[in-house]
Amino acid sequence: MAFDTLFLNARFDGGTRHHIAVKDGRIAAITSVDQPPAGAETIDLKDALVVPGFVEGHIHLDTSFYGDAWRPHKPCADGFNVHERVAFQAQNMAEAAPMDVRARNQLDLCIGHGTTQMRSHVIVDGSVGLKSLETILRVREEYNGLIDIQLVAFPQSGILSSPGTAQLLDEAIGLGANLVGGLDPASFDRDVEKHLDVVFGVANKHGVDIDIHLHDMGTLGAFEIEQIAARTRALGMEGRVAVSHAYGLGDIPADYLKKVAEILARSGVAIMTNAPGARPFPPILALRNAGVTVFSGNDNIRDSWWPYGDGDMLRRATTLGYRSGFNIDEELRAAFDVVTASGAKALRLEGYGLRIGAKADFVALNAEHVPEAVVAVPQGRSVYKDGRLVAANGRIVGKSG
Numbered sequence: 076m077a078f079d080t081l082f083l084n085a086r087f088d089g090g091t092r093h094h095i096a097v098k099d100g101r102i103a104a105i106t107s108v109d110q111p112p113a114g115a116e117t118i119d120l121k122d123a124l125v126v127p128g129f130v131e132g133h134i135h136l137d138t139s140f141y142g143d144a145w146r147p148h149k150p151c152a153d154g155f156n157v158h159e160r161v162a163f164q165a166q167n168m169a170e171a172a173p174m175d176v177r178a179r180n181q182l183d184l185c186i187g188h189g190t191t192q193m194r195s196h197v198i199v200d201g202s203v204g205l206k207s208l209e210t211i212l213r214v215r216e217e218y219n220g221l222i223d224i225q226l227v228a229f230p231q232s233g234i235l236s237s238p239g240t241a242q243l244l245d246e247a248i249g250l251g252a253n254l255v256g257g258l259d260p261a262s263f264d265r266d267v268e269k270h271l272d273v274v275f276g277v278a279n280k281h282g283v284d285i286d287i288h289l290h291d292m293g294t295l296g297a298f299e300i301e302q303i304a305a306r307t308r309a310l311g312m313e314g315r316v317a318v319s320h321a322y323g324l325g326d327i328p329a330d331y332l333k334k335v336a337e338i339l340a341r342s343g344v345a346i347m348t349n350a351p352g353a354r355p356f357p358p359i360l361a362l363r364n365a366g367v368t369v370f371s372g373n374d375n376i377r378d379s380w381w382p383y384g385d386g387d388m389l390r391r392a393t394t395l396g397y398r399s400g401f402n403i404d405e406e407l408r409a410a411f412d413v414v415t416a417s418g419a420k421a422l423r424l425e426g427y428g429l430r431i432g433a434k435a436d437f438v439a440l441n442a443e444h445v446p447e448a449v450v451a452v453p454q455g456r457s458v459y460k461d462g463r464l465v466a467a468n469g470r471i472v473g474k475s476g
Contacts, residue, residue: 078103080435080462081114085125087429088408088445092122097435100461105431118464120439120457124448126411127428128191128436128458129388130418133286133319133347133372134181135229136195136214137207141377141384142180143172148382157263157290160379161231174207178214181376184386186222187469189438189458193222194286194372194422196229196256196319199247201237212251221465225422227286229256234273235264241273248281257287260302261295267302275306284315284423286347289323292355296323297335304342313343317370317421321346324362325355332361340366345421349374349391350398351381359399363409363417370418371395388414389440392449407446435462 082095096104096112104112140146151159171177185193197211208228215224228247234240234257244255255277260270278285287303289296300318307316324332324346339346345368348357362369371391376384389411395401396410419427426434439457442448458466465472 076103076112078112078114079116081112081117082125082459082462083111083117083119084108084122085120085439086122087125090444095125095429095435095437097462100435100463101426102429102431102433102435105429123439123457124442124444125429125437125439126445126448127415127419128438128460129189129414130370130422130424130427131185131190131193131372131386131388132370132414132418132421133349133374134185134193134195135197135375135378136178136181136211136224137174137197138378139177139181139376139384140171141177141184141386143177146171146377146379149379157259166379174210175214178211179217181386182214182218182222183471184376185373185388186218186458186471187466188385188387188389189456189466190386190388191222191436191438191458191460192419192422192424192427194225194227194254196227196286196288197252198231199228199243199252200230200232200234200240201243202232205243205247205250208247208250208252220463221460221471223424225253226251227254227256228252229288230258233258233264234270235266241277244273244277245280248277248283252283254278254284254286255281256285259289259291259299260287261299262291267299271302271306275310275312278312278315279310284317285312286317286319288319289321292323293326294323294331296321297327297331300324300335300344301338304338304344307342307344314423316343317345317347319347319372321348321357322355324357332358333365336362336365336367343368345370347372347421348395350395352383352398356398359395359413360406360409368417368421369413370421371413387452389448390452393452396449404446407449411445411449436460 078096080097257274260267264270392410441453
Protein backbone atom coordinates (compact mmCIF):
# COMPACT_ATOMS: atom_id res chain seq x y z
CA MET A 76 0.00 0.00 0.00
CA ALA A 77 1.20 3.49 -0.81
CA PHE A 78 0.83 5.92 2.06
CA ASP A 79 0.34 9.68 1.99
CA THR A 80 2.59 10.48 4.94
CA LEU A 81 4.97 8.50 7.12
CA PHE A 82 5.65 9.84 10.62
CA LEU A 83 8.99 8.53 11.82
CA ASN A 84 10.23 7.94 15.36
CA ALA A 85 7.07 8.42 17.42
CA ARG A 86 7.27 7.38 21.08
CA PHE A 87 4.09 6.04 22.66
CA ASP A 88 3.27 6.11 26.36
CA GLY A 89 5.13 3.17 27.84
CA GLY A 90 8.29 3.85 25.86
CA THR A 91 7.76 1.88 22.65
CA ARG A 92 8.93 3.51 19.41
CA HIS A 93 6.95 3.38 16.20
CA HIS A 94 6.50 4.75 12.72
CA ILE A 95 2.95 5.88 11.88
CA ALA A 96 1.73 5.66 8.30
CA VAL A 97 -1.23 7.80 7.24
CA LYS A 98 -3.51 7.33 4.25
CA ASP A 99 -6.53 9.53 3.46
CA GLY A 100 -6.42 11.14 6.90
CA ARG A 101 -6.44 7.81 8.76
CA ILE A 102 -3.77 5.77 10.48
CA ALA A 103 -3.08 3.01 7.99
CA ALA A 104 -0.16 1.28 9.73
CA ILE A 105 1.85 1.39 12.94
CA THR A 106 5.21 -0.35 12.66
CA SER A 107 8.30 -0.79 14.76
CA VAL A 108 11.20 1.53 14.00
CA ASP A 109 13.15 -1.26 12.30
CA GLN A 110 10.33 -1.88 9.78
CA PRO A 111 9.66 1.45 8.09
CA PRO A 112 6.96 1.33 5.39
CA ALA A 113 7.28 3.36 2.22
CA GLY A 114 5.63 6.75 2.21
CA ALA A 115 5.27 9.62 -0.22
CA GLU A 116 6.32 12.12 2.45
CA THR A 117 8.20 11.59 5.70
CA ILE A 118 8.04 13.66 8.87
CA ASP A 119 10.54 12.87 11.61
CA LEU A 120 8.94 13.31 15.04
CA LYS A 121 12.37 12.88 16.63
CA ASP A 122 11.33 10.62 19.48
CA ALA A 123 8.59 12.98 20.70
CA LEU A 124 5.82 11.55 22.86
CA VAL A 125 2.79 11.10 20.61
CA VAL A 126 -0.70 11.15 22.16
CA PRO A 127 -4.21 11.36 20.70
CA GLY A 128 -5.60 14.83 20.09
CA PHE A 129 -7.21 16.33 23.16
CA VAL A 130 -11.00 16.31 23.56
CA GLU A 131 -12.47 19.61 24.73
CA GLY A 132 -15.76 18.33 26.11
CA HIS A 133 -17.34 21.53 27.42
CA ILE A 134 -16.69 25.08 26.28
CA HIS A 135 -18.66 28.21 25.31
CA LEU A 136 -17.49 29.67 21.99
CA ASP A 137 -20.14 32.40 22.01
CA THR A 138 -19.43 33.97 25.39
CA SER A 139 -15.64 34.07 25.78
CA PHE A 140 -13.84 37.41 25.82
CA TYR A 141 -10.44 35.88 25.10
CA GLY A 142 -8.55 38.29 22.84
CA ASP A 143 -11.03 41.09 23.62
CA ALA A 144 -10.59 43.93 26.09
CA TRP A 145 -10.07 42.88 29.71
CA ARG A 146 -13.32 42.87 31.63
CA PRO A 147 -13.04 42.93 35.44
CA HIS A 148 -14.98 40.13 37.08
CA LYS A 149 -18.24 41.11 38.76
CA PRO A 150 -18.87 39.14 41.96
CA CYS A 151 -22.32 37.90 42.90
CA ALA A 152 -23.94 39.34 45.99
CA ASP A 153 -24.11 35.90 47.68
CA GLY A 154 -20.97 34.23 46.30
CA PHE A 155 -22.49 32.24 43.39
CA ASN A 156 -25.88 32.71 41.79
CA VAL A 157 -26.67 31.39 38.32
CA HIS A 158 -29.43 33.96 37.67
CA GLU A 159 -27.11 36.83 38.59
CA ARG A 160 -24.24 35.47 36.51
CA VAL A 161 -26.55 35.17 33.49
CA ALA A 162 -27.53 38.82 33.93
CA PHE A 163 -23.86 39.88 34.12
CA GLN A 164 -23.17 37.86 30.98
CA ALA A 165 -25.92 39.66 29.03
CA GLN A 166 -24.50 43.04 30.06
CA ASN A 167 -20.96 42.11 29.03
CA MET A 168 -21.99 40.53 25.74
CA ALA A 169 -23.70 43.74 24.66
CA GLU A 170 -20.35 45.56 24.92
CA ALA A 171 -18.07 42.81 23.57
CA ALA A 172 -16.25 42.48 20.26
CA PRO A 173 -18.16 40.67 17.48
CA MET A 174 -18.95 37.08 18.42
CA ASP A 175 -17.28 35.54 15.38
CA VAL A 176 -14.01 37.31 16.18
CA ARG A 177 -14.05 36.13 19.79
CA ALA A 178 -14.95 32.58 18.76
CA ARG A 179 -12.04 32.44 16.32
CA ASN A 180 -9.67 33.69 19.01
CA GLN A 181 -10.80 30.91 21.32
CA LEU A 182 -10.58 28.21 18.65
CA ASP A 183 -7.06 29.27 17.67
CA LEU A 184 -6.08 29.08 21.34
CA CYS A 185 -7.50 25.60 21.84
CA ILE A 186 -6.20 24.11 18.60
CA GLY A 187 -2.76 25.55 19.28
CA HIS A 188 -2.63 23.56 22.52
CA GLY A 189 -3.68 20.30 20.85
CA THR A 190 -7.47 20.09 20.88
CA THR A 191 -8.77 18.28 17.79
CA GLN A 192 -12.32 17.53 19.02
CA MET A 193 -14.67 19.93 20.79
CA ARG A 194 -18.17 20.24 22.20
CA SER A 195 -19.34 23.82 22.59
CA HIS A 196 -22.55 25.01 24.21
CA VAL A 197 -24.18 27.94 22.41
CA ILE A 198 -26.98 30.04 23.89
CA VAL A 199 -30.38 29.33 22.31
CA ASP A 200 -33.24 30.87 24.28
CA GLY A 201 -35.71 33.71 24.35
CA SER A 202 -32.97 36.26 25.08
CA VAL A 203 -30.95 35.76 21.88
CA GLY A 204 -33.07 33.49 19.72
CA LEU A 205 -30.98 31.64 17.12
CA LYS A 206 -28.56 34.49 16.34
CA SER A 207 -25.64 33.16 18.37
CA LEU A 208 -26.02 29.68 16.93
CA GLU A 209 -26.09 31.02 13.38
CA THR A 210 -22.83 32.88 14.02
CA ILE A 211 -21.04 29.90 15.56
CA LEU A 212 -22.26 27.61 12.78
CA ARG A 213 -20.53 29.88 10.26
CA VAL A 214 -17.34 29.88 12.31
CA ARG A 215 -17.47 26.08 12.61
CA GLU A 216 -17.56 25.82 8.82
CA GLU A 217 -14.49 28.07 8.57
CA TYR A 218 -12.57 25.70 10.84
CA ASN A 219 -13.46 22.54 8.96
CA GLY A 220 -10.27 20.51 8.65
CA LEU A 221 -8.70 22.04 11.75
CA ILE A 222 -11.06 20.76 14.43
CA ASP A 223 -14.32 18.79 14.70
CA ILE A 224 -16.97 20.68 16.69
CA GLN A 225 -20.23 19.49 18.21
CA LEU A 226 -22.67 22.26 19.13
CA VAL A 227 -25.19 22.07 21.97
CA ALA A 228 -28.32 24.24 21.86
CA PHE A 229 -28.05 25.66 25.38
CA PRO A 230 -31.01 27.40 27.11
CA GLN A 231 -28.94 29.75 29.28
CA SER A 232 -32.04 31.68 30.43
CA GLY A 233 -33.97 28.51 31.22
CA ILE A 234 -36.72 26.82 29.21
CA LEU A 235 -39.95 27.32 31.12
CA SER A 236 -38.84 30.73 32.40
CA SER A 237 -37.87 31.97 28.93
CA PRO A 238 -40.94 32.06 26.64
CA GLY A 239 -40.44 30.51 23.23
CA THR A 240 -37.28 28.61 24.16
CA ALA A 241 -38.78 25.14 23.70
CA GLN A 242 -39.58 25.93 20.07
CA LEU A 243 -36.18 27.55 19.55
CA LEU A 244 -34.40 24.42 20.79
CA ASP A 245 -36.38 22.39 18.29
CA GLU A 246 -35.48 24.80 15.48
CA ALA A 247 -31.83 24.85 16.56
CA ILE A 248 -31.40 21.15 15.82
CA GLY A 249 -32.84 21.63 12.35
CA LEU A 250 -30.46 24.54 11.83
CA GLY A 251 -27.38 22.46 12.61
CA ALA A 252 -26.93 22.07 16.36
CA ASN A 253 -25.88 18.51 17.24
CA LEU A 254 -27.28 18.21 20.78
CA VAL A 255 -29.94 19.71 23.00
CA GLY A 256 -29.04 21.12 26.41
CA GLY A 257 -30.71 22.07 29.66
CA LEU A 258 -30.00 24.16 32.76
CA ASP A 259 -30.74 23.43 36.42
CA PRO A 260 -34.30 22.08 36.02
CA ALA A 261 -35.09 22.53 39.71
CA SER A 262 -33.48 25.78 40.82
CA PHE A 263 -33.70 27.74 37.56
CA ASP A 264 -36.98 26.58 36.02
CA ARG A 265 -38.37 25.18 39.29
CA ASP A 266 -40.00 22.19 37.58
CA VAL A 267 -37.75 19.21 36.97
CA GLU A 268 -40.25 17.10 35.05
CA LYS A 269 -41.51 19.79 32.67
CA HIS A 270 -37.97 20.95 31.96
CA LEU A 271 -36.85 17.42 31.15
CA ASP A 272 -40.01 16.86 29.08
CA VAL A 273 -38.77 19.52 26.69
CA VAL A 274 -35.11 18.44 26.62
CA PHE A 275 -35.80 14.74 26.09
CA GLY A 276 -38.72 15.54 23.78
CA VAL A 277 -36.53 17.53 21.39
CA ALA A 278 -33.77 14.90 21.58
CA ASN A 279 -36.17 12.07 20.76
CA LYS A 280 -37.83 13.99 17.94
CA HIS A 281 -34.53 14.61 16.19
CA GLY A 282 -32.53 11.58 17.34
CA VAL A 283 -29.81 13.69 18.97
CA ASP A 284 -27.90 13.47 22.23
CA ILE A 285 -28.29 15.53 25.42
CA ASP A 286 -25.90 17.54 27.60
CA ILE A 287 -27.46 19.29 30.62
CA HIS A 288 -25.81 21.96 32.80
CA LEU A 289 -26.41 21.14 36.47
CA HIS A 290 -25.05 23.49 39.12
CA ASP A 291 -27.46 22.52 41.90
CA MET A 292 -25.72 21.31 45.02
CA GLY A 293 -26.18 18.47 47.47
CA THR A 294 -29.18 16.19 47.52
CA LEU A 295 -31.15 18.45 45.16
CA GLY A 296 -28.51 18.07 42.47
CA ALA A 297 -28.19 14.34 43.10
CA PHE A 298 -31.97 13.93 42.86
CA GLU A 299 -32.00 15.70 39.49
CA ILE A 300 -29.24 13.39 38.28
CA GLU A 301 -31.34 10.39 39.32
CA GLN A 302 -34.29 11.78 37.38
CA ILE A 303 -32.14 12.37 34.29
CA ALA A 304 -30.76 8.84 34.53
CA ALA A 305 -34.24 7.37 34.89
CA ARG A 306 -35.43 9.14 31.75
CA THR A 307 -32.34 8.04 29.90
CA ARG A 308 -32.99 4.38 30.63
CA ALA A 309 -36.73 4.61 30.02
CA LEU A 310 -36.14 6.07 26.56
CA GLY A 311 -33.28 3.74 25.63
CA MET A 312 -30.77 6.60 25.46
CA GLU A 313 -27.96 4.90 27.38
CA GLY A 314 -24.60 6.38 26.40
CA ARG A 315 -26.18 9.44 24.79
CA VAL A 316 -26.72 11.74 27.77
CA ALA A 317 -24.25 13.83 29.76
CA VAL A 318 -24.57 15.97 32.86
CA SER A 319 -22.12 18.86 32.98
CA HIS A 320 -20.71 20.12 36.29
CA ALA A 321 -22.86 17.96 38.60
CA TYR A 322 -21.52 19.83 41.62
CA GLY A 323 -23.91 17.95 43.88
CA LEU A 324 -21.88 14.76 43.47
CA GLY A 325 -19.04 16.49 45.28
CA ASP A 326 -20.91 17.24 48.51
CA ILE A 327 -23.14 14.25 49.28
CA PRO A 328 -22.39 11.41 51.74
CA ALA A 329 -20.28 8.51 50.48
CA ASP A 330 -23.13 5.99 50.65
CA TYR A 331 -25.43 8.23 48.61
CA LEU A 332 -22.62 8.88 46.11
CA LYS A 333 -22.15 5.13 45.68
CA LYS A 334 -25.85 4.72 44.93
CA VAL A 335 -25.93 7.55 42.39
CA ALA A 336 -22.71 6.32 40.75
CA GLU A 337 -24.26 2.90 40.23
CA ILE A 338 -27.34 4.53 38.71
CA LEU A 339 -25.17 6.60 36.38
CA ALA A 340 -23.20 3.56 35.29
CA ARG A 341 -26.37 1.57 34.52
CA SER A 342 -27.87 4.43 32.53
CA GLY A 343 -24.68 5.31 30.69
CA VAL A 344 -24.98 8.97 31.71
CA ALA A 345 -21.57 10.65 31.50
CA ILE A 346 -20.35 13.33 33.88
CA MET A 347 -18.35 16.39 32.81
CA THR A 348 -16.20 18.19 35.36
CA ASN A 349 -13.59 20.90 34.96
CA ALA A 350 -12.72 20.81 38.70
CA PRO A 351 -13.47 24.53 39.22
CA GLY A 352 -11.72 26.33 42.04
CA ALA A 353 -13.36 26.79 45.46
CA ARG A 354 -16.31 24.51 44.62
CA PRO A 355 -17.07 20.85 45.27
CA PHE A 356 -16.83 18.73 42.13
CA PRO A 357 -17.56 15.10 41.21
CA PRO A 358 -15.01 12.62 42.66
CA ILE A 359 -13.32 11.36 39.50
CA LEU A 360 -11.86 8.05 40.69
CA ALA A 361 -14.94 7.00 42.64
CA LEU A 362 -17.10 7.54 39.56
CA ARG A 363 -14.65 5.88 37.18
CA ASN A 364 -14.30 2.88 39.48
CA ALA A 365 -18.10 2.53 39.43
CA GLY A 366 -18.06 2.44 35.63
CA VAL A 367 -19.11 6.05 34.97
CA THR A 368 -17.61 7.90 32.02
CA VAL A 369 -16.02 11.11 33.30
CA PHE A 370 -14.81 13.73 30.83
CA SER A 371 -13.72 17.34 31.01
CA GLY A 372 -13.53 20.74 29.36
CA ASN A 373 -12.20 24.22 29.99
CA ASP A 374 -15.78 25.54 30.27
CA ASN A 375 -15.58 29.33 30.52
CA ILE A 376 -12.46 31.08 29.28
CA ARG A 377 -12.14 34.70 30.43
CA ASP A 378 -15.85 35.40 30.38
CA SER A 379 -18.59 36.59 32.72
CA TRP A 380 -18.31 33.55 34.99
CA TRP A 381 -14.61 33.81 35.83
CA PRO A 382 -11.45 35.42 34.41
CA TYR A 383 -9.41 32.21 34.16
CA GLY A 384 -8.78 29.73 31.35
CA ASP A 385 -6.09 29.12 28.75
CA GLY A 386 -7.74 26.57 26.44
CA ASP A 387 -5.17 23.87 27.24
CA MET A 388 -6.74 20.47 27.93
CA LEU A 389 -3.39 19.08 29.07
CA ARG A 390 -3.27 21.75 31.77
CA ARG A 391 -6.88 20.86 32.55
CA ALA A 392 -5.70 17.31 33.23
CA THR A 393 -3.13 18.82 35.60
CA THR A 394 -5.89 20.72 37.40
CA LEU A 395 -8.05 17.60 37.65
CA GLY A 396 -5.14 15.66 39.11
CA TYR A 397 -4.05 18.40 41.49
CA ARG A 398 -7.52 19.04 42.90
CA SER A 399 -8.17 15.28 43.18
CA GLY A 400 -4.92 14.56 45.01
CA PHE A 401 -3.58 12.38 42.19
CA ASN A 402 0.11 11.59 42.64
CA ILE A 403 0.95 8.09 41.45
CA ASP A 404 1.43 7.37 37.76
CA GLU A 405 -1.79 5.36 37.47
CA GLU A 406 -3.79 8.32 38.79
CA LEU A 407 -2.02 10.80 36.52
CA ARG A 408 -2.86 8.57 33.56
CA ALA A 409 -6.49 8.58 34.72
CA ALA A 410 -6.49 12.40 34.63
CA PHE A 411 -5.07 12.24 31.10
CA ASP A 412 -7.69 9.70 30.07
CA VAL A 413 -10.43 12.10 31.18
CA VAL A 414 -9.27 14.66 28.57
CA THR A 415 -8.65 12.10 25.82
CA ALA A 416 -10.22 8.62 25.54
CA SER A 417 -13.03 9.17 28.07
CA GLY A 418 -13.88 12.44 26.39
CA ALA A 419 -14.04 10.62 23.07
CA LYS A 420 -16.39 8.04 24.60
CA ALA A 421 -18.67 10.70 26.10
CA LEU A 422 -18.84 12.57 22.79
CA ARG A 423 -19.32 9.27 20.94
CA LEU A 424 -16.48 10.05 18.56
CA GLU A 425 -15.80 7.74 15.66
CA GLY A 426 -12.23 6.69 14.88
CA TYR A 427 -10.46 8.12 17.93
CA GLY A 428 -7.07 7.01 19.25
CA LEU A 429 -3.65 5.80 18.20
CA ARG A 430 -4.67 2.67 16.34
CA ILE A 431 -4.98 1.45 12.79
CA GLY A 432 -8.13 2.80 11.17
CA ALA A 433 -8.46 5.77 13.52
CA LYS A 434 -8.32 9.38 12.40
CA ALA A 435 -4.76 10.65 12.28
CA ASP A 436 -5.39 13.27 14.98
CA PHE A 437 -2.48 13.45 17.41
CA VAL A 438 -0.14 15.72 19.33
CA ALA A 439 3.66 15.46 19.59
CA LEU A 440 4.98 16.48 23.02
CA ASN A 441 8.34 16.88 24.69
CA ALA A 442 7.81 14.47 27.59
CA GLU A 443 9.03 11.03 28.60
CA HIS A 444 5.52 9.63 29.11
CA VAL A 445 1.96 10.62 29.99
CA PRO A 446 2.46 11.12 33.75
CA GLU A 447 5.31 13.54 33.07
CA ALA A 448 3.24 15.36 30.46
CA VAL A 449 0.39 15.85 32.97
CA VAL A 450 2.63 17.41 35.61
CA ALA A 451 5.04 19.28 33.30
CA VAL A 452 2.55 20.55 30.70
CA PRO A 453 5.26 20.87 28.03
CA GLN A 454 4.89 23.58 25.42
CA GLY A 455 6.25 23.63 21.87
CA ARG A 456 3.73 21.04 20.69
CA SER A 457 2.98 19.93 17.15
CA VAL A 458 -0.70 19.28 16.42
CA TYR A 459 -1.87 17.04 13.56
CA LYS A 460 -5.42 16.75 12.22
CA ASP A 461 -6.13 14.04 9.64
CA GLY A 462 -2.38 13.60 9.35
CA ARG A 463 -1.78 17.25 8.49
CA LEU A 464 0.11 19.74 10.66
CA VAL A 465 -2.42 22.34 11.84
CA ALA A 466 -0.56 24.01 14.72
CA ALA A 467 2.98 24.33 15.99
CA ASN A 468 4.33 26.13 19.04
CA GLY A 469 0.84 27.32 19.92
CA ARG A 470 0.06 28.87 16.55
CA ILE A 471 -2.30 27.77 13.77
CA VAL A 472 -0.45 26.72 10.62
CA GLY A 473 -3.29 26.95 8.10
CA LYS A 474 -7.04 27.04 7.68
CA SER A 475 -9.08 25.12 5.11
CA GLY A 476 -12.46 25.95 3.62
